[in-house]
Amino acid sequence: MRAPDFWNSDGLAAKLLAPLGALYGRSVQARLARAHPFRSKASVLCVGNLTAGGSGKTPIAMTLARILAARHHKIAFLTRGYRGRMQGPVAVDLAKHIAHDVGDEALLLAAVAPTIVAQDRARGAELADALGASVIVMDDGFQNFQLAKDVSLVVIDSETGFGNRRLIPAGPLREPVEQGLARADAVVLIGEGAFQLPPFGGPIFRAVLHPSAPDRFAGRSVFAMAGIGRPEKFFRTLQAMGARVVGTRAFADHHRYTLLEIEAVKQIAANAGALLVTTEKDYVRIDVNRREGILPVPVHAVFADDPNLSMLLDRLAEARA
Numbered sequence: 001m002r003a004p005d006f007w008n009s010d011g012l013a014a015k016l017l018a019p020l021g022a023l024y025g026r027s028v029q030a031r032l033a034r035a036h037p038f039r040s041k042a043s044v045l046c047v048g049n050l051t052a053g054g055s056g057k058t059p060i061a062m063t064l065a066r067i068l069a070a071r072h073h074k075i076a077f078l079t080r081g082y083r084g085r086m087q088g089p090v091a092v093d094l095a096k097h098i099a100h101d102v103g104d105e106a107l108l109l110a111a112v113a114p115t116i117v118a119q120d121r122a123r124g125a126e127l128a129d130a131l132g133a134s135v136i137v138m139d140d141g142f143q144n145f146q147l148a149k150d151v152s153l154v155v156i157d158s159e160t161g162f163g164n165r166r167l168i169p170a171g172p173l174r175e176p177v178e179q180g181l182a183r184a185d186a187v188v189l190i191g192e193g194a195f196q197l198p199p200f201g202g203p204i205f206r207a208v209l210h211p212s213a214p215d216r217f218a219g220r221s222v223f224a225m226a227g228i229g230r231p232e233k234f235f236r237t238l239q240a241m242g243a244r245v246v247g248t249r250a251f252a253d254h255h256r257y258t259l260l261e262i263e264a265v266k267q268i269a270a271n272a273g274a275l276l277v278t279t280e281k282d283y284v285r286i287d288v289n290r291r292e293g294i295l296p297v298p299v300h301a302v303f304a305d306d307p308n309l310s311m312l313l314d315r316l317a318e319a320r321a
Contacts, residue, residue, distance in 0.1 A: 003053050003229065007163045007172045014170045021167030028143055028175040035145035038122035040136060041129045042076070043316040046152040048142025050180040051172040053253060054229025055157045056190040058105050058281075059209055059301035061139040062112050064153075068135050068313060069113065076133035077109040078124045078147075079140060081117035083254045088118035089127040099285040104254060105139060107284045113137075121147040135316050142183075143174050150319040151312060154184040158193035160230070186312055190301070203308040211241055212298040218242035222277045223269035227255030227285070234279050238297065246272045255285070262290045269293075 006013040045068075047061040065075045081088065084103035092102050092110040099107060102117045109115040114131060118124025121138070125147050128136050142152060156162075163172040174180075177198060181187070186203045189195065197204060221244045226234040231250040238245050249265055251257075269276035276294050278286075283296035303309060 003163075003172060007166075008160070010164045010166070014164050014166050017170035018166055021170035021173075024169070025167045025173075025176055025179075029179070031143075032145050037145055037148040038125060039148045040125040041320070042125070042133045042136045043319040044125070044136045044138060044147060044149045044151075045313075045316055046138040046141055046149045047155060048138070048140055048152065049155045050142070050174055050177060051157075051160075051162060052168055052174060052229075053172060054233075055155045056207075056209060056301065057155045058108060058139055059299060060153070060155050060188055060190065060207060061137050062109065063207075063301040063303065064313070065109075065113050065137050068137070068316070071313070071317075073135045073316070074133050075113040076128040076131055076136050077106075077113055077115040078121060078128060078136050078138045079103070079106050079109060079115065079117055080119055080121070080144075081106050082140075083256075084117060086117055087120075088116065089120070089124040090117050091115070091127065091131070092117060098288075100256070104281045104285050108280055109139060134320075142180070151185050151315055152183060153186050153188055154180060155188045155190055156195065156197070157230075158189045158191040158195040159233075161193075161195040185315075186308075188303075203306070203312060205306055205309055206304040207301050208304075209237070209299045210302050211237060212300050214241055216241070217275065217277065217297075220244065221246050221272065221274040223247045223249075223265065223272055223274040225249040225251065225265050225276070225278050225282065227251035227253060227257070227282050228279055229253045234297070237299065238277065243277075244274075246274045251282075255282075257282075257286050257290075259287075259290065262286060262294075266293055 049055045081103040086101050092106050092115040106117050116124045167173045188205045190207045235248050280296045280298050
């Protein structure tokens with residue numbers, strides 16, 4: 001789903017739903033209290049967040065995996081495969097699996113390093129151990145306590161922050177802010193917003209998302225569609241690239257496109273004399289036989305120079321030394 005507008009304000013709807021949010025928060029505390037986490041042979045880096053929806057976890061996880069691989073670590077991604085039908089544990093095969101099987105994020109991760117989809121993260125870590133991984137990078141899972149973590153990063157969108165600071169369904173938070181930050185080893189603020197982080201004793205890193213081909217659509221007319229947590233961010237990215245955005249169509253997060261929807265947006269773009277563009281996450285959810293005429297816009301996360309990032313990643317090697 002897309003985040004409701006009232007998640008950004010403390011209006012009547014948020015207040016009426018607040019008791020349900022309190023119950024949701026207590027469920028996270030209860031899972032933590034009952035947890036007996038599995039300890040894998042590999043070091044575990046968790047890239048998570050405190051809110052529902054697109055904070056940029058997956059691009060951050062991919063960039064960190066590339067950094068770790070350059071340090072000669074053998075990486076395996078571990079993800080739950082959101083909106084995929086397979087519970088796992090299963091190693092993603094790009095030649096065989098589609099988004100309906102393993103989810104869109106798993107397909108993006110698998111293009112960077114071996115990726116395991118597992119609803120049960122402990123069993124997924126066992127498979128990663130069997131594959132010889134030295135570092136498991138968890139994409140999401142900060143509120144999952146089945147697997148012991150060596151380093152946990154909380155990714156925060158610097159434009160939206162914590163919204164109205166209420167818990168699901170009254171707001172975007174998965175758990176109380178103070179509780180979550182107490183378990184985090186570091187925070188990654190992504191984007192160029194002015195969000196003010198509450199007091200936090202660990203390192204705070206800055207990162208931005210950059211188009212991988214920034215000049216590709218400069219001066220060209222595009223029609224943009226997106227089914228992500230914050231589609232307006234994608235539309236603004238295209239404008240920043242110099243594209244003439246003649247129209248947009250937003251769908252629900254992780255939306256599964258139908259044939260009629262794809263044909264409809266193709267026709268709209270054709271009538272406007274525009275290129276039809278979408279995000280990488282959307283592109284991999286589109287049936288391979290319907291992708292012709294649709295152009296993905298890849299992005300990647302770039303960290304600001306910070307020696308503390310290198311020191312934090314060194315802890316992963318030390319964790320199993």
